[in-house]
Amino acid sequence: MAFRNDEDKVAYWKENLSLLTKLLVVWFAVSFGAGILFADALNAIQFFGFKLGFWFAQQGAIYVFVALIFIYMAKMNALDKKYGVNED
Structure with a gap:
């Protein structure tokens, strides 16, 4: 699991x-x-009956953060495989 070169x-x-x-x-x-x-x-826009700015502050940001975790995991797994340092 080491890099091939510098x-x-x-x-x-x-x-x-x-x-x-x-x-x-x-x-x-x-x-x-x-x-x-x-x-x-954003509060001028309604989203599921809530103002969009409020929704982002209360729930939407959490959904985005969780999605970012999964995106990071997938991208890093691909990057690890590309450089031969994956944990198979």
Whole structure:
């Protein structure tokens, strides 16, 4: 379970950090953006009988966070296989 060479190690961590950055941007946009910054604008939209800004602040963000966990797991498993460091 070791990297084949140093270039693979650097490329692996570069892709890993890129993925983390993208997921953290989504996390920030949903939690801070939809839940706080844009809550008033989103509250003009109804979602299952609730104001959308309120729904994101109370429940929607949690669903997105759980989805991000599964996305990270799937992407990292694919990345591990790509570089031959998977845990088979």
